[in-house]
Amino acid sequence: MIEERAQLLPLAEHGFDLADISFPRVEGWAASECGPIVFGSVDVGRTVEVRLHPNCVESGTKAAASPATNAVYERHQQVLDSEHYLDVLERKPGALIGSKPLAAWRQRGLWPESYDRLLAELIGRHGKQSGTRQMIQVLSLIRQHGHQRVRAAIEEALALGCSDVAAIRHLAEAADLVCARSTIMELGALSRYARPKPSLTDYDGLLGQEAAS
Helix, strand or coil, rough: CCHHHHHCCCCCCCCCCCCCCCEEEEEECEEEECCEEECCCCCCEEEEEEEECCCEEEEECCCEECCEEEECCCCCCCCCCCCHHHHHHHHHHHCCCCCHHHHHHHHHHCCCCHHHHHHHHCCCCCHHHHHHHHHHHHHHHHHHHHHHHHHHHHHHHHHHCCCHHHHHHHHHHHCCCCCCCCCCCHHHHHHCCCCCCCCCHHHHHHHHHHHHC
């Protein structure tokens, strides 16, 4: 084996893609050949590329690809992630309350009681449609900061009596803010800048002479 190894070809630099590739046509919320997929900003009726990997499904086009979705291994089983539906729900906020992705989040423990409180306060202040849309904007922060940080930001805002989207966004981003500390200077080092106070006696004398003239 050692003698033959020198005669072998080098390993491929890139691994082979083991995905099963198909090109279904997007029909509303589903692609006819591969079951429900989220098309994001892909237009309905457009043919998209779907890559079925052993553990996830990728769909979309080069210009607008949808996030990877975990694959399922049982018949008639669905895995719906609300993060994939947020863009569509923001245009149709009324669909959030009874949506299957929201029910899936509740089942997975990703929609705590604090989210219901925030949604109720936003609806109370801005109305059902506008308040729900603002809740969806808060949920969109999960893409960048993750569930744990956004949940902590929401709970902190509610504890402060605040239900503003901008405030929650600031609290979610606060962990990434780094405040530069100025160099601490000893007060004794400033003594070299000490100067005697100026005398204004001569100046006052000049003013007196001008007044006398």
